[in-house]
Amino acid sequence: MIVALTGGIGSGKTTIAKMFANLGVPVYNSDQWAKKLMGSSKKLKTAITQLLGENAYSNKELNKKYISQAVFNNKILLQKLNEIVHPPVREHFSTWASGQNASYVIQEAAIIFENNGYEFYDKIILVTAPIKLRIERVVARDGASEEEVLARMNNQWSDKKKMALSDFVIENIDLTTTQIEVENLHNVLLNLSAQS
Template sequence: MIVGLTGGIGSGKSTVASMFSELGVPVYIADTEAKKLMYNPAVRAKITEVFGEKAYTASGPDNAYIAGIVFKDKEKLAILNGIIHPEVGRHFKKWNEAQKGPYVIKEAAILFESGAYKDCDIIIMVMAPRETRIERVMRRDGVSREAVNNRIENQWDDDKKAELSDYIITNTDIEETRKQVRELHSRLIKIRASR
């Protein structure tokens, strides 16, 4: 059973994903794998063709340079996603085939935007107030409020995601979040057993 885990930037998806991981659930972090796949020569060639030679430095992709373009240009963001997401989809499929256990978590910020939600049996959304999210990302990434808002504006809004989600975890208090994860884990195991 594939359980999609999503939420806007700064909502705490990674925190929730690590809580599921601590419970022994295999977790696939799409963003981490996408970054690794950018080193793939075929992916690199496609990205360089669109974004130019500056998209890569001697040590690998220049994520700040690429982000500076795509978060201001929706067309370029769509092109980048069109290069990366099919690769992530193939990689996830292989990874999933090797997993054991009642279910796996696929954590992806743009689960809906990329269409990857269609491959999920159940979807969990992590939510937090916008101001909390902005402050978390500014602290975590050392970026400006404007940069965070640009990223938020390039994702679907929470209401739209919530409508398509099966479960919502509110992530404002760490212990309360942990409790929600444990309860949901028990429920997911029961759901899997009944199928």
């Protein structure tokens, strides 16, 4: 069974992904793999350089800061970049998933709704948190300004819109409560995969 774990920036997807991994669930971090593929695939490097210019790579390394500054306030460029990067990541994930020996696997991915990728999954888990808390988390984690965080949030769908298309919602405010929710959900998913 293929399960998506998604949520807006600062919702705590990665924290929850680690909780599932600790329960023995294979977890694929799309963001990390996308960066690896963007750094190692000649085809991707060429396409990204054509889209964003030579500065997209510095000393043959992915210039993450330059890229995020180039696309975050430019929805068209962001969409074009996603169109280049998402298909190879999807392909890589499918290969990875078929090699796992588990009742279900999780793909942690930030934007499955925005790029119409949600139909690919058997179940979708949405992670939410109050906007104020999400902003505080990202400011603390990335050293970004509140304006930068809000600009990134504006490129993502609202939680309300995502909830309508999600099978499960975890509100991630208190980690103790979240851990219990994850364990309960893990049992639900194990039962579902046994039935399918």
